[in-house]
Amino acid sequence: MIKFFLMVNKQGQTRLSRYYEHVEINKRTLLEADVIKTCLSRSKEQCSFIEYKDFKLIYRQYAALFIVVGINETENEMAVYEFIHNFVEVLDMYFSRVSELDVSFSVLCACSHSTVQSISYDYLSRTIIMNHVTLGKKLQTLWSSVFTCVSKGAGRLSTTESSIIQMLYLQN
């Protein structure tokens, strides 16, 4: 079972977080900070699976952005690892280049739509995500601006990220 899905940049700012188990808000911040610290301390030749407390972290790095998934022992590490990539790839298909901001947006977008649960509990096949990510490139500019704006108010972003992007999604 996937416990959480995090996107954190190198500076330790959480771009997206979704929890599939109850975690108190203040504990989330601590957890996220600790998780990113753990990931940052690892070198390229180390493996992508970290035993962390009583569960495992699977992480992948895309430029300055880390995607970290917390799983328990019932999950297949390699499948989750490749799922992260699949996810990013799907997003990449819709954006000319996937930057940190774009990725955050698009994921939020995907999350916001019907597959919120699906990504989360159960990574479905990519088609599902694709079906729902029906965004056009045109809107990228607007999104970027909105995102920058939103990220200024960092406070609530991680907990309610999906919504803002859904809103934007509807704008087109």
Place this chain on the structure above:
Amino acid sequence: MPAVSKGDGMRGLAVFISDIRNCKSKEAEIKRINKELANIRSKFKGDKALDGYSKKKYVCKLLFIFLLGHDIDFGHMEAVNLLSSNKYTEKQIGYLFISVLVNSTSELIRLINNGVKNDLTSRNPTFMCLALHCIANVGSREMGEAFAADIPRILVAGDSMDSVKQSAALCLLRLYKASPDLVPMGEWTARVVHLLNDQHMGVVTAAVSLITCLCKKNPEDFKTCVSLAVSRLSRIVSSASTDLQDYTYYFVPAPWLSVKLLRLLQCYAPPEDAAVKGRLVECLETVLNKAQEPPKSKKVQHSNAKNAVLFETISLIIHYDSEPNLLVRACNQLGQFLQHRETNLRYLALESMCTLASSEFSHEAVKTHIDTVINALKTERDVSVRQRAADLLYAMCDRSNAKQIVSEMLRYLETADYAIREEIVLKVAILAEKYAVDYSWYVDTILNLIRIAGDYVSEEVWYRVLQIVTNRDDVQGYAAKTVFEALQAPACHENMVKVGGYILGEFGNLIAGDPRSSPPVQFSLLHSKFHLCSVATRALLLSTYIKFINLFPETKATIQAVLRAGSQLRNADVELQQRAVEYLTLSSIASTDVLATVLEEMPPFPERESSILAKLKRKKGPGAASTLDDGRREPGPGGDVNGGVEPAPSTGSTPSPSADLLGLRAAPPPAAPPAPPSAGSLLVDVFSDSPTGGPPSLGPSPEEAFLSPAAEDPGIPIPEADELLHKFVCKNSGVLFENALLQIGVKSEFRQNLGRMYLFYGNKTSVQFQNFCPTVTHPGDLQSQLVVQTKRVPGQVDGGAQVQQVLNIECLRDFLTPPLLTVRFRYGGAPQALTLKLPVTINKFFQPTEMAAQAFFQRWKQLSLPQQEAQKIFQANHPMDSEVTKAKPCWTTWTQTQRTMWVLGSCRPKPCRWAACCGSSPTPRPRCTA
């Protein structure tokens, strides 16, 4: 999916967002937001009814403001209104706002539920999906209560669209995880299973997730999913790489669905149906075969996806643990990965192999990779991979490769990461103990361990080595020599000093013959470390010194001088000071004999589960330990004999106040003794109302008469048990039993209602008794009358040796039957059992009270009621023993139950003619006299 119309952009929102973005300061931003909030508020409150578009726009703005980190306290109603809109975008914004902002405020929840319900029944798939997502996203109990019953219906309805089914399955999964009790099981469960056959792969994926979760609780209900999952898996695995179109990921057909199906199968045992099983085995073989084929793509994504399926297949094979052929193939496959250049694969291969090592079919196959694994331990750059390698070495260790593995782990320990050192230390200690063939190797290993990683050697580890050295006399000399040598290193770890101090104190005499390790040398070596050690170690060393005084009298003067030194006698630490003072005094005043007794060599420790293993289990949690403690476990070096005695169950029951005196009037003991030749049942007769036949005779002492045979459980007392017991009625020590094998001596003392008994079991043969186990049982009611606490005794009694057992006895009430002592042991392989009566009789708890004859008769005469008095006069069989009766009239009070029992020796001028005994109870109850 709804077409998103491009012309629906909300200009006002975009302007607002760009305004915010252009704000130069936080204050400006807040000002802008407040202006907007005021604007929205006035619009919502205004007389003019807003159209859907404006409502949507303002709700969006509110949402945006909320996301910036400001509180929103209005607009909920407008959002709920949007739910009833027919426009997709408006409806969706409504749901979005609700998912983010609404908590279960009662009034709104009702309205929201209404909206959701309408959409669920709308038959418009898009709206249904929105409603299902809202339920899943909110996931609250209230929503669950309202809709948990509807969702299964939507899920299995024939006319639901694929996307709706998919959403319904995931929504149900979410509700089930949040509150399992809300999701009703029913006839839909059978139909959910059939979703595995669905045409749409998305539906199948969602259904597998749902079933995997549900079947954990009700495996029987979902049992049919096994065959369906197998056939689905078979279709995927055998499909060409392009068959599944969208579901093919880099030429791997539906990798995630395959993984999920394999995971679902791991919830069940191997299929019983031969056809299904055959098909499944075929699938598993196909996956293993494909791993050997050249890759269809050079991309890493292709191999990652393929390997994900492969690893899940291997987990299923390990889960079944019944196909030797597949297990060995899996092991070979993992062996290839061990040398793969991808760190991730090496890590996963080591992890999977660790579980493979515990299967009897693949253990040997895993062992062939030992060199690769040792190499991984040495060369891996990633600590977590090295740790996996260490785990695997531990799992694959057995007698044949223990020495190699232990020495490699010791070598690794020198450079190991600090984080995993303690665990490695524990593992080395366990392996060394478990597979030790000769104990000198074991001692060497542990001492090396302390030398290399002394800080990480926990107490359990060095306690354990002491236990084993103490219990095995063949290794004691070697241990003493080795620690002596180890202590000569200029800097040695404190744990080494502790082990050295203990071992030399016990067995230093074994190496004292060598002039290089003569007693003074041993002492000065230990004492040279003394000042550098912590208080606990110094305390241990002081004990070593006093033991030295016993072992080597020639060191007495030196050691006394050390003890007498101000730094000890006036040490600030209480423990050290006390030890110094006591040891000094002991060594000055006690004779050599006393010293030899007090400072005797430690008795062997009782064998129990290795404390180190317990520690490792604690450290790793139960899951991790299971692979360590598998079926291949062999008896530990001390033998796995658990020879301890369970303490006798102690009963805390208080005596019932209404209990009849001695329990005799109400119910005479059921099994009256047929004929113990002496006055076995004498007093029973005396006390009962029935007249006795035959001439009454005076037994050796009246108390003996209380003894009636015990209930014959758990073993029949040997025939002479009564006779043996009678010897002890008035005696507190002697030989209780003796035969060709065993002698049992007893020594006891009693005070008031408490007693302590020492039992000495002597092995008269030259062969060790195995499984030696004395137990004390309480026949009949004795449980509530007498508490006997036993101390453990060792499980082995060596030939010619004697072991001692201490029994603490507390009398709670009057009792008739003595407790039984059952001794069980194995002598030369043959089990022996022996049941004796423990010489604990009621009279042991009597206390004499002096009373003049007149006083006695005065009391006697006060007994007025006829049934209070019973008198028997009988001829003494034996001359009255003055030891028994103290040759004086006496009271015997029995304080515990506040009843009184008086025993009269002789009240008449002519002694030894008769005895009287009377009892009284504080309760208004007939007294008995005799």
